[in-house]
Amino acid sequence: MSFVALAIGLVVGNILHPGFRPPPGRRREGRRPHQAATITEGPVDFVRGIIPTTLVSAFTEGQVLQTLLVAAARRLRPAGARHGR
Secondary structure, eight states, rough: OOOHHHHHHHHHHHHOOOOOOGGGSSSSSOOHHHHHHHOOOOOOHHHHSSSSSSSSHHHHHHHHHHHHHHHHHHOOTTTOOOTOO
């Protein structure tokens, strides 16, 4: 099975050339450079973006940091709490 996955990866990589960036003269019009598309946000906006609106939305919106925060919060318990008692 690993050999099949390796073969598919080699074929796709040689045909599509992922990561290849054409020279500036050959780029398609209408595409913005990476710097223009970058949006800067402050630390407060970053923290507010990590906190999910609901428990389920952390898993459905596709935000990895929200999912990690929910998983870490589930792992934390008060110091005196024991599992099963």
